[in-house]
Amino acid sequence: MVCIRKATVNDLLAMQACNLFCLPENYQMKYYLYHILSWPQLLYVAEDYNGRIVGYVLAKMEEETNECHGHITSLAVLRTHRKLGIATKLMTAAQNAMEQVCYDSVTSLLELSSLVRIR
Numbered sequence: 001m002v003c004i005r006k007a008t009v010n011d012l013l014a015m016q017a018c019n020l021f022c023l024p025e026n027y028q029m030k031y032y033l034y035h036i037l038s039w040p041q042l043l044y045v046a047e048d049y050n051g052r053i054v055g056y057v058l059a060k061m062e063e064e065t066n067e068c069h070g071h072i073t074s075l076a077v078l079r080t081h082r083k084l085g086i087a088t089k090l091m092t093a094a095q096n097a098m099e100q101v102c103y104d105s106v107t108s109l110l111e112l113s114s115l116v117r118i119r
Contacts, residue, residue: 007043014053022076057090070098
């Protein structure tokens, strides 16, 4: 059982570790800081019953146009917790949060090759 909740600054190291374990494209800490400082309401984590971060989603809003548009920039779930619907729950939480910010559409910048490797 996991809890989906908004991420805090205290979660950033665990989110980065999850990224390193799960995905081929890895981000420096400043990328996570940029997201949480710019869109704190759009970052979510999946926390297991031991308090360990087992997944996360990073989302952001488009800044360079007048159009209200959201992006999912990164999504990861540890292999030990896959096939439990956690990624779907994280995506739903981020999408609902983007709707509250005012979005017209949401896109994912996740590469298809990453999805294939994850499976």
